Amino acid sequence: MRSGFRFRAKRGLQWSVILVASALGSLLFPLIVEGALRLGGVGNDTRLFVENTLSLSHDSYIVNKHFYAQFFPLDNRDWVIKSLEWGEELTKTKRPDVIRLVIVGGSVALGHQAGPFRGSRILRLMLERAYPSVTFEIHNLAAGALNSNVMRQVVEEVMPFQPDIVFVHMGNNEYIGPFGPAWSPE
Numbered sequence: 001m002r003s004g005f006r007f008r009a010k011r012g013l014q015w016s017v018i019l020v021a022s023a024l025g026s027l028l029f030p031l032i033v034e035g036a037l038r039l040g041g042v043g044n045d046t047r048l049f050v051e052n053t054l055s056l057s058h059d060s061y062i063v064n065k066h067f068y069a070q071f072f073p074l075d076n077r078d079w080v081i082k083s084l085e086w087g088e089e090l091t092k093t094k095r096p097d098v099i100r101l102v103i104v105g106g107s108v109a110l111g112h113q114a115g116p117f118r119g120s121r122i123l124r125l126m127l128e129r130a131y132p133s134v135t136f137e138i139h140n141l142a143a144g145a146l147n148s149n150v151m152r153q154v155v156e157e158v159m160p161f162q163p164d165i166v167f168v169h170m171g172n173n174e175y176i177g178p179f180g181p182a183w184s185p186e
Helices: 002-039 065-069 074-083 119-130 148-161
Strands: 049-051 060-063 098-105 135-140 165-169
Touching: 049 148, 065 074, 098 119, 098 148, 119 135, 148 165
Parallel strands: 098 135, 098 165
Antiparallel strands: 049 060
16 A cells, blocks of 8 residues: 555656746746847847947937837838937936927827928927027937837836926827737738
């Protein structure tokens, strides 16, 4: 009778070891692959801001186009990376005499088809004329075809840069943008 009990206990222990090894393997395998890919330089950084390596200041950042590209299908990502431009460099420490305004939203806020008549440029001119003694920094971080799910992430990442005003200009991308009902082919 005792020999049967030992057999069952050993078999139960073997299955426990197999289950634990399987669980650890399924957790460790993706981590090992991720580490190898990062060491190999595969992939892109998807943070909104990356350090500006061309600036002499260590506090200077520029918009990372790969942040926006991650929300587009593969066949459109190259277009996003090559064609769209966002603002100028941005420093984390804001001068006290500057009012920093950040614009987020869709293509209307970006104004990429309006050339010199972009809304952010017109807003800058209006503010500079109305308040000549105040220095304004206007950073347009809008992107076409993206909705509030993405813009929420933009706002979260811009908050350490101490914006005084975050201006949201959004429209129909809630329906046609990523995660919207019209984005899915089904």
